[in-house]
Amino acid sequence: xRPPIPARPARALSRAAARSVLLVLGLxxxxxxxxxxxxxxxxxxxxxxxDAGMGLQAYQQIKQQERVSRDPELNRRVQEIGRxxxxxxxxxxxxxxxxxxxNDEPNAFALPGGKVGVYTxxxxxxxxxxxxxxxxxxxxxxxxxxxGAERMSQGLITQLGAAALGAATSPAYAQLxxxxxxxxxxxxxxxxQESEADEIGLMMMAEAGYDPRExxxxxxxxxxxxxxxxxxxxxxxxxxxTRIERLEALMPKALEIYDKSKGRPS
Numbered sequence: 001x002r003p004p005i006p007a008r009p010a011r012a013l014s015r016a017a018a019r020s021v022l023l024v025l026g027l028x029x030x031x032x033x034x035x036x037x038x039x040x041x042x043x044x045x046x047x048x049x050x051d052a053g054m055g056l057q058a059y060q061q062i063k064q065q066e067r068v069s070r071d072p073e074l075n076r077r078v079q080e081i082g083r084x085x086x087x088x089x090x091x092x093x094x095x096x097x098x099x100x101x102x103n104d105e106p107n108a109f110a111l112p113g114g115k116v117g118v119y120t121x122x123x124x125x126x127x128x129x130x131x132x133x134x135x136x137x138x139x140x141x142x143x144x145x146x147x148g149a150e151r152m153s154q155g156l157i158t159q160l161g162a163a164a165l166g167a168a169t170s171p172a173y174a175q176l177x178x179x180x181x182x183x184x185x186x187x188x189x190x191x192x193q194e195s196e197a198d199e200i201g202l203m204m205m206a207e208a209g210y211d212p213r214e215x216x217x218x219x220x221x222x223x224x225x226x227x228x229x230x231x232x233x234x235x236x237x238x239x240x241x242t243r244i245e246r247l248e249a250l251m252p253k254a255l256e257i258y259d260k261s262k263g264r265p266s
Contacts, residue, residue, distance in 0.1 A: 035145045036090055037200045040192075044149050045156060051149040052094075052113030059097065059115035069100040069120055078118050078136070081129060084208040085137045086114070091144050098136070106225065110139035112148040125221040130214035133205045141200030147193045191238050198243055202254045209261045212247075212254035219244050 033042045069075065082098035094114035103119035110116050116139045126132040142148070198215075206212040223240035238246075 033146075035196060035200075037141075037203055038196050040196060042146070042150050043153050044146055045153040046149045048146070048149075051146065051152070055112030055115050055148065056095075059099075059111050059117075062101075062117060063099065066117075067102040069102050071100065071120070074100050074120065074123065077129060077132060081133045081208075081210075082116060082136050082140075084210075085133065085140050085204055088204055088207040089140050089144050094143075106222070108135050108139050110142040110148075112143065112146065114140075114143050116140065116143070125225065126218060127221065128214065130205070130211045131218040131221070133208065133210035134201060134212075134215035134218045137201030137205040137208070137210075138197045139201075140204060141197035142193070145193070145196060145200060147197065150193070151190070194238055195243070195246060198247060199250055202247060202250055203257055206254045206258035207261050209258075212251060212258055216244055216247050216251075219247070 033044050034040065035042050078098050078100050082096065086092060086094070086096040091114065096114040096116070098116045098118065100118050100120060104121040105119050106121040106125050108116065108118045108122055116136065118135070122132075122135060126135055202212050202215055205215065219240050223244075
């Protein structure tokens with residue numbers, strides 16, 4: 001028999017790798033913020049002006065590539081509801097823009113700096129103004145919590161960490177670690193942001209005078225659509241049932257806010 005091959009000793013961190021590790025730690029310590037409403041600790045490396053500028057640029061590109069809806073009633077509803085939600089967002093002075101796009105997908109999106117897009121397909125599931133308010137408030141929640149900048153910051157930290165790990169071990173090991181981070185950190189983190197936008201949005205729609213109970217009906221409508229979906233642990237979004245359970249748990253607080261909002265001028 002051949003003698004056993006001795007285990008390969010781990011390579012010591014090079015100076016460049018050590019600097020990368022120190023940079024990651026320094027950035028993480030210097031860029032901690034708190035999300036609105038939930039108070040969750042966030043790591044955001046970009047200044048607000050920078051991610052708002054990138055959001056505006058992306059929004060302008062989408063408006064050039066997608067067909068903007070000319071339906072006067074849909075636009076009126078989205079503009080009115082968006083205005084009321086933005087007014088209670090804590091960032092009323094942002095350059096809020098709400099645009100309806102001709103697209104059959106039941107979806108909406110938010111970009112940094114207060115740019116919100118709504119697809120016409122969304123009106124298949126958002127069947128009244130309160131349900132539409134739940135969607136717009138959710139998207140506004142993403143914007144004011146700066147979730148886009150947070151994801152970009154997390155991506156930068158992950159890249160720096162992978163580079164340091166690759167220098168200390170091997171590129172193959174670093175790639176394996178990056179894949180594990182996607183399943184163990186990035187996807188759960190994305191689901192956390194979605195749940196947070198649900199919570200922020202629920203409170204904002206209630207403060208703006210929209211019935212928060214309609215948010216639950218909205219997600220029941222989405223659930224009734226059916227269709228193939230990946231398992232929750234492989235998805236960037238929580239399952240509809242998970243969202244409904246969380247909204248039900250938050251509903252007493254939202255209803256208190258909603259009751260106080262009644263009688264206030266919209």
